[in-house]
Structure formats: structure tokens, C-alpha cells
Amino acid sequence: MFELARGLDPQALRKIYDAHGRLQITDFLTRESALALYxxxxxxxxxxxTVNRGEEILHFGLDELGLWEPAKAELLEKAVTSGGRFGFQFRYDVIRKAEGSDGLLTPFTEFMCSDNVLDLMRAITGADDVSFADAHASRYRAGHFLTTHDDRVDSMGRRAAYVLNLTPKWRPDWGGLLQFFDSRGDVVRAFTPGFNTLNIFRVPQAHNVSWVTPLAGAPRYAVTGWLRANS
Structure with missing residues (x-):
């Protein structure tokens, strides 16, 4: 169902990854595969x-949110804003494989765990102990964001993170950029979510997804996860 694009050069990609700890692979899948997933x-x-309250992750059905009284919606807005002002906070839409999706997320996760994809990921990252990948789908709409964090969870064996971007057309003015920071908090690199572009970056590494602005002409669709070793 899913196919890697032809012409990917693991050695050339490895040089970029080793130098910067991150890279973009344009045209990761065949166009037909990427369009089907999108x-x-x-x-x-x-x-x-999905939003977080400290370390607790909360989920809300979109139909449920539509029935809320304005005062209740305002409380959620205040909690998310307060949480993100000085700490780790996120707000975006999600589909997780564990929820029993009957769409293409499960087959894509299996594809990411296939021998040829894992061999490619190990060759690029140099993490020879990577044994599987996990995945969830994300949809960032106006007002959605993910504040700065580094993905470190020592017990989960995360060697690298990946993000496969799927929105056919995206402008950087819309926000939703994957940004990387140095120790002073300066942005050292930012990736615009180009269609069928796979971003890979070493864990741990400080990064965020910038606020999606009201200018956004479409949601920011992606499948994201981690390349992991058995813990």
C-alpha cells in the first residue's frame, strides 16, 4: 500500500544528519502513497x-466540544493559555493507532516498522538498535501549537523523532513550523511542513511546533512518531 520514493541516498542523508542532528527528506513516499494517506x-x-494538563493527557470529541456552554469552553482556553505561558503545553487534533482506527494509520505504522524502512532509518541515524517505530496522526488548526520540549523519556528508547508532513500546500506565514532551539532559546533551524516531506531529528533536542495562525488556509496534517529501541 505504501512505497518509498526512488533515489533516496542513505549515505548522503547520513552526512546531513550527523552534521546537524536533523534533516528533511523531500518526496519520502511515492506521490500516490502520500496522497492516499493525506x-x-x-x-x-x-x-x-488533545491537550495536556501537566503530565496528564486529555482527549475531547469534537462533537462534544460543540455542545459545551461558552463558560466551559472559556475555562479550557484559559487553562491551555496559562499552561503554555511558562511550561509545556499542547493543543491539536489527534488520531492514535491504539484507538482502533480503520483508516490508513495502522497500515502506515506497519510500513514504518517494515525491514526496508527500518534499515533506511538505521542507516540515516546511525542508531543500529532501532527496532520499531510508533505513529499517531496530528491535525493542527488555527490556534493549535506545541511548546518547547526535547522528547526525552529514558524508559521509552527513543532514538529519533520523525514527522511526515501531508498538507499539499503550506505557507510559512501560516505558522505550524517545526522549530529547533539552541541553549539560549534562539531558533537555529525551522522546517516548513512541505507535502510528503519527512523530518527526522535526534532525541533529545529542544523543539516546538509554532502557533498556527488565523491566516492558515488549511489544517496542518502529519503523521509523527519515534524511532525506538526495545527498552
């Missing part, structure tokens, strides 16, 4: 809003 996610009715 269309599946764009048409899905399984999306739920």
Missing part, C-alpha cells in the same frame, strides 16, 4: 482534540 486523514471522522 486524503484518508482529511476525510476521517476520528479526530479528537
Amino acid at each position: 486524503e484518508d486523514l482529511a476525510q476521517s471522522t476520528e479526530w479528537r482534540l
Whole structure:
């Protein structure tokens, strides 16, 4: 169902990854594969809003949110804003494989765990102990964001993170950029979410997804996860 694009050069990609700890691979999948995954996610009715409250992860059905009284919605807005002002906070829509999706997310996760993809990921990252990849789908709409963090969870064996971007057209003015920071908090690199572009970066590494602005002409669709060793 999914195919890697032809012409990927692991040695050339490894040099970029070793030098910077991050890279972009344009045209990661065949165009047909990427379009099928994008269309599946764009048409899905399984999306739920996810936010965190400290270390607790909360999910809300979109139909449920539509029935809330304004005062209740305002409380959620205040909590998310307060949480993100000085700490780790996120707000975006999500589909997780564990929820029993009948769409293409499960087959894509299996594809990312296939021998040829894992061999490619090990060759690029140099992490020879990577044994599987996990995945979830994300949809960032106006007002969605992910504040700065480094993905470190020592017990989970995360060697690198990946993000496969799927929105056909995206402008950097819309926000939703994957940004990387140095120790002073300066942005040292930012990746615009180009269609069928796979971003890979070493864990741990400080990064965020910038606020999606009201200018956004489409949601920011992606499948993201981690390349992991057995813990």
C-alpha cells in the first residue's frame, strides 16, 4: 500500500544528519502513497482534540466540544493559555493507532516498522538498535501549537523523532513550523511542513511546533512518531 520514493541516498542523508542532528527528506513516499494517506486523514471522522494538563493527557470529541456552554469552553482556553505561558503545553487534533482506527494509520505504522524502512532509518541515524517505530496522526488548526520540549523519556528508547508532513500546500506565514532551539532559546533551524516531506531529528533536542495562525488556509496534517529501541 505504501512505497518509498526512488533515489533516496542513505549515505548522503547520513552526512546531513550527523552534521546537524536533523534533516528533511523531500518526496519520502511515492506521490500516490502520500496522497492516499493525506486524503484518508482529511476525510476521517476520528479526530479528537488533545491537550495536556501537566503530565496528564486529555482527549475531547469534537462533537462534544460543540455542545459545551461558552463558560466551559472559556475555562479550557484559559487553562491551555496559562499552561503554555511558562511550561509545556499542547493543543491539536489527534488520531492514535491504539484507538482502533480503520483508516490508513495502522497500515502506515506497519510500513514504518517494515525491514526496508527500518534499515533506511538505521542507516540515516546511525542508531543500529532501532527496532520499531510508533505513529499517531496530528491535525493542527488555527490556534493549535506545541511548546518547547526535547522528547526525552529514558524508559521509552527513543532514538529519533520523525514527522511526515501531508498538507499539499503550506505557507510559512501560516505558522505550524517545526522549530529547533539552541541553549539560549534562539531558533537555529525551522522546517516548513512541505507535502510528503519527512523530518527526522535526534532525541533529545529542544523543539516546538509554532502557533498556527488565523491566516492558515488549511489544517496542518502529519503523521509523527519515534524511532525506538526495545527498552
